[in-house]
Amino acid sequence: MAAVAQCVRGALRPRYPLLSFALRTSPRLLCAATPQKNTGQNLEEDQSQSQNEHKVEPSSAEKMLTEEKAKLEEQLKEVTDKYKRALADAENIRQRSQKLVEEAKLYGIQSFCKDLLEVADILEKATESVPKEEIKDENPHLKSLYEGLVMTEVQIQKVFKKHGLLRLNPVGAKFDPYEHEALFHAPMEGKEPGTIALVSKIGYKLHGRTLRPALVGVVKDA
Numbered sequence: 001m002a003a004v005a006q007c008v009r010g011a012l013r014p015r016y017p018l019l020s021f022a023l024r025t026s027p028r029l030l031c032a033a034t035p036q037k038n039t040g041q042n043l044e045e046d047q048s049q050s051q052n053e054h055k056v057e058p059s060s061a062e063k064m065l066t067e068e069k070a071k072l073e074e075q076l077k078e079v080t081d082k083y084k085r086a087l088a089d090a091e092n093i094r095q096r097s098q099k100l101v102e103e104a105k106l107y108g109i110q111s112f113c114k115d116l117l118e119v120a121d122i123l124e125k126a127t128e129s130v131p132k133e134e135i136k137d138e139n140p141h142l143k144s145l146y147e148g149l150v151m152t153e154v155q156i157q158k159v160f161k162k163h164g165l166l167r168l169n170p171v172g173a174k175f176d177p178y179e180h181e182a183l184f185h186a187p188m189e190g191k192e193p194g195t196i197a198l199v200s201k202i203g204y205k206l207h208g209r210t211l212r213p214a215l216v217g218v219v220k221d222a
Contacts, residue, residue, distance in 0.1 A: 127149045169202055171197075175194055189222075
């Protein structure tokens with residue numbers, strides 16, 4: 001250290017005699033200045049190195065992990081969307097199946113009811129064919145037979161009603177193509193056009209659905 005101070009004094013003596021004198025009298029000034037300079041340089045180097053470390057690009061492993069993460073997120077999104085669609089389809093199928101089951105319960109007897117309608121028609125014709133003037137005590141057998149037919153007809157209509165089968169006797173009603181079948185159109189005085197003037201055959205509805213349309217005659221303009 002003494003040799004360094006001597007060299008510095010020798011270099012500064014021609015130009016700065018006062019500074020050379022100060023260094024000669026107190027060589028510790030140079031010693032204190034030198035570590036401070038070195039400390040400042042070291043601090044700048046550390047800061048520069050830290051900044052360089054921050055600027056270092058991510059490694060290839062980090063890039064691969066980022067790409068894999070993006071792929072997994074995309075796959076998760078697709079799977080979630082498919083899952084929601086599958087749930088919606090399953091719910092639609094469940095509702096349709098439930099509706100079909102309910103309709104099967106309601107209309108499963110449709111064919112059987114159609115066959116019974118023929119029996120009801122025969123009973124109705126049988127009671128209508130009996131002359132009312134002949135139904136008297138003098139003809140007990142005919143009277144008993146007629147009363148039996150009427151009771152049977154009433155009972156079968158009760159059974160029909162119990163199972164949702166109702167009669168359609170639309171005399172005077174407006175013609176409805178969903179419930180009525182027109183056999184003819186004819187002008188009639190005192191009747192509104194488009195209304196039903198005559199019912200040739202009674203119709204029936206099963207739980208609100210037309211099972212057999214009523215055969216009718218419709219009034220038309222003269």
